[in-house]
Amino acid sequence: MEGKKVSKSVLKRLPGYLAYLKNMPENSPPNISATALANALGMGEVQVRKDLAMVSDGGRPKIGYQREALIDDIEQFLGYDNTTDAILIGAGKLGQALMAYSGFDEYGLNILAAFDVNPKMSKTEEGKPIYSITKMPQFCRTHKVLMGIITVPAENAQAVADQLIAGGIKAIWNFAPVHLDVPAGILVQHENMATSLAVLSVHLQAQIKEEKETKK
Amino acid sequence: MEGKKVSKSVLKRLPGYLAYLKNMPENSPPNISATALANALGMGEVQVRKDLAMVSDGGRPKIGYQREALIDDIEQFLGYDNTTDAILIGAGKLGQALMAYSGFDEYGLNILAAFDVNPKMSKTEEGKPIYSITKMPQFCRTHKVLMGIITVPAENAQAVADQLIAGGIKAIWNFAPVHLDVPAGILVQHENMATSLAVLSVHLQAQIKEEKETKK
DNA sequence: TAGATTGTTAATCGATTAACAATC
DNA sequence: TAGATTGTTAATCGATTAACAATC
Numbered sequence: 001m002e003g004k005k006v007s008k009s010v011l012k013r014l015p016g017y018l019a020y021l022k023n024m025p026e027n028s029p030p031n032i033s034a035t036a037l038a039n040a041l042g043m044g045e046v047q048v049r050k051d052l053a054m055v056s057d058g059g060r061p062k063i064g065y066q067r068e069a070l071i072d073d074i075e076q077f078l079g080y081d082n083t084t085d086a087i088l089i090g091a092g093k094l095g096q097a098l099m100a101y102s103g104f105d106e107y108g109l110n111i112l113a114a115f116d117v118n119p120k121m122s123k124t125e126e127g128k129p130i131y132s133i134t135k136m137p138q139f140c141r142t143h144k145v146l147m148g149i150i151t152v153p154a155e156n157a158q159a160v161a162d163q164l165i166a167g168g169i170k171a172i173w174n175f176a177p178v179h180l181d182v183p184a185g186i187l188v189q190h191e192n193m194a195t196s197l198a199v200l201s202v203h204l205q206a207q208i209k210e211e212k213e214t215k216k
Numbered sequence: 217m218e219g220k221k222v223s224k225s226v227l228k229r230l231p232g233y234l235a236y237l238k239n240m241p242e243n244s245p246p247n248i249s250a251t252a253l254a255n256a257l258g259m260g261e262v263q264v265r266k267d268l269a270m271v272s273d274g275g276r277p278k279i280g281y282q283r284e285a286l287i288d289d290i291e292q293f294l295g296y297d298n299t300t301d302a303i304l305i306g307a308g309k310l311g312q313a314l315m316a317y318s319g320f321d322e323y324g325l326n327i328l329a330a331f332d333v334n335p336k337m338s339k340t341e342e343g344k345p346i347y348s349i350t351k352m353p354q355f356c357r358t359h360k361v362l363m364g365i366i367t368v369p370a371e372n373a374q375a376v377a378d379q380l381i382a383g384g385i386k387a388i389w390n391f392a393p394v395h396l397d398v399p400a401g402i403l404v405q406h407e408n409m410a411t412s413l414a415v416l417s418v419h420l421q422a423q424i425k426e427e428k429e430t431k432k
Numbered sequence: 433t434a435g436a437t438t439g440t441t442a443a444t445c446g447a448t449t450a451a452c453a454a455t456c
Numbered sequence: 457t458a459g460a461t462t463g464t465t466a467a468t469c470g471a472t473t474a475a476c477a478a479t480c
Contacts, residue, residue, distance in 0.1 A: 009447065011418060015410035019393055023370070033461065041395050045461095046449060053463065061455045061462045078414050079421035093313040100309045103393070107413045146420050154239070170423045171416045177235055177319070179257050187419040189412045194231035196405045197323045198294050200387045202227060203403040204362055205295035207386045225471065249437065261437095262473060269439065277438045277479045 006054045006077075013051055016041060018074045021067055033064030080108040085145050086173075089160050090152035091116040091130050094175060098151065099124045112143060117156075133160075140167025147171045154178040161188075222270045222293075229267055232257060234290045237283055249280035296324040301361050302389075305376050306368035307332040307346050310391060314365065315340045328359060333372075349376075356383025363387045370394040377404075 020040060021032070034052055038045035052065065055077040059065035075081055088095055091114040099114055111128065119130040131139065139145070148164040150157050150172060157176035164172060171187045174180055180188050236256060237248070250268060254261035268281065271293040275281035291297055304311055307330045315330055327344065335346040347355065355361070364380040366373050366388060373392035380388060387403045390396055396404050 006418075007447075008415070011414055012408075012411045015408070015414045016395065019410065020395065023394070035461070042397070044449070047447095049462070050448090050464095059462060062460050063456075064461070077418075079417040082421070082424075084417060084420055093316045097309040097313040104413075107410065108417065109413060146423065147416060171420050173412060173416055178239070179232065179236065181258070187416065189416050191409070191412055192228075192231070193407070194235065194323065195228045196389060196407055197320075197325060198227055198231045199224070200363060200389055200403065200405050201295040201300060201324065202222075202293075204300055204387050205298070207362065208298075223471075251437070260473070263471095265438070266440095266472090275438060278436050279480075280437070 010051050010054055013043075013047075014055065014074055014078060017048070017051070018071065018078070021071050021074075024067065028067070030067055031059075031064045032067050032070070034059065036064070078107075080106070083108045083110050084147055085143060086111050086147035086149055087136070087139065087145050088114045088149040088151060089116070089133065089136065089164070090114075090150065090156075091119060091124070092151060095149075095151035096124060098149065098175075099128055100126055109147075111149070112145065113139065115139075137163055137167040140164065140169060145169060147173065149173045149175070150180075151175045226267050226270055229259075229263075230271065230290055230294060233264070233267070234287065234294070237287050237290075240283065244283070246283055247275075247280045248283050248286070250275065252280070294323075296322070299324045299326045300363055301359060302327050302363035302365055303352070303355065303361050304330045304365040304367060305332070305349065305352065305380070306330075306366065306372075306392075307335060307340070308367060311365075311367035312340060314367065314391075315344055316342055325363075327365070328361065329355065331355075353379055353383040356380065356385060361385060363389065365389045365391070366396075367391045 017037060020037065024032075034049040035045045038048040041048075052059070052070070056065060056070055056073045086109055088099060088111050091099075095114060095116075099111055104111065113128060114124065114130045115133045115136045116130060117133050119132055121130060123129055140148075145167070146169060148161075148169045148171075150160050150164075152160050154176045157174065157178050158180055161172055161174070161180045161182060165182060165186055170185070171189070172180065172182070173189050173191060175191045177194055179190075182188055233253060236253065240248075250265040251261045254264040257264075268275070268286065272281060272286055272289045302325055304315060304327050307315075311330060315327055320327065329344060330340065330346045331349045331352045332346060333349050335348055337346060339345055361383070362385060364376075364385045364387075366376055366380075368376050370392045373390065373394050374396055377388055377390070377396045377398060381398060381402055386401070387405070388396065388398070389405050389407060391407045393410055395406075398404055
């Protein structure tokens with residue numbers, strides 16, 4: 001059932017279902033139950049069912065969901081059927097890795113160009129243009145770009161964000177390890193490696209401690 | 217106050233405080249209040265105070281927390297004072313970008329080496345060795361590595377994870393866009409770009425829709 | 433002292449889980 | 457029909473926020 005407001009927690013789980021469904025072998029049965037999905041992904045089946053209910057117009061008892069239809073529903077809900085144009089600022093190692101990643105098409109994301117204070121080449125290996133950062137605000141406006149990907153060093157990230165917003169951008173994917181101050185209505189999605197590392201680090205600390213205590 | 221069990225939500229916010237505190241200019245006052253921190257990061261002050269209470273042994277009314285001490289407390293809590301050795305599997309673009317990223321030292325993370333099915337060179341630009349993946353399990357054991365970073369394509373990720381676990385690894389940082397099945401006690405931290413993209417995409421969909429409706 | 437700021441206790445909110453009725 | 461599976465309604469859990477007392 002469409003149109004419902006979907007919470008962020010649900011939203012964040014949807015890509016997981018989608019990836020699993022899309023990676024299923026061609027010769028799999030056309031239907032899949034929430035139970036099967038839950039088991040495959042190590043989740044609770046009630047949660048999966050509730051999540052799917054938010055985006056799909058329902059499975060059938062005893063049979064489950066139609067795989068293809070479910071994929072379409074999730075993709076549509078996530079907006080992967082419309083392509084979004086984006087630009088990337090900071091053509092360093094990480095920036096180039098992102099430009100090179102071909103998988104973004106699947107998510108309807110199209111990186112038009114990269115910008116850098118000091119472009120070392122005029123095109124990426126994939127043939128996407130790299131411009132001087134001075135051309136960025138103009139580019140945003142003429143191409144009506146709505147999304148900016150920030151891969152510059154932390155100290156320049158806020159300035160870049162300000163320029164992006166001035167250029168009319170509505171969503172920022174921030175890979176720089178700093179908090180960005182933005183006006184209301186602009187979404188900043190912070191790709192937080194530090195957060196992941198913290199989770200990993202604390203887990204390992206606990207592991208090591210435990211090991212020591214068992215040895216005693 | 218140490219020793220308390222800290223929830224994952226709190227844990228995930230700690231790196232944000234840490235980064236902000238560490239980036240403050242040298243000549244800032246030696247104390248900082250939870251209120252000031254909250255404002256700077258756009259968070260609720262009660263939340264910040266509660267979070268800090270989990271790792272620090274307290275600030276002083278009217279004065280706040282000692283910045284240096286607070287930094288130490290958070291770093292200690294997150295285990296950034298002990299270095300963790302890690303290896304990386306998949307020396308592609310993303311893998312190389314991660315190897316090149318110098319900032320990991322700050323988090324106590326030390327990537328010893330990279331492994332690849334087909335290493336195109338024997339060292340990264342930074343001089344870290346790249347070995348054939350066949351040498352990986354042995355390496356894990358001899359160096360007592362506890363953490364593996366997976367940057368291989370999705371289809372190989374599970375096999376790599378299995379090998380890592382066989383090699384004695386306890387935590388996996390997974391950049392491949394697939395769910396990994398692992399035994400209990402092994403932590404998988406999924407670096408989920410797809411999740412971030414979903415959040416961004418849904419926000420933009422809403423933006424576009426809104427814009428259209430205003431024009432009507 | 434007065435006021436800023438702390439930490440704690442209670443209230444609210446949201447999300448997850450459990451129980452159950454509906455249906456193919 | 458029986459059983460798998462769905463969707464919904466109620467109960468639980470955890471995390472955030474609000475209110476307040478403590479303190480320098």
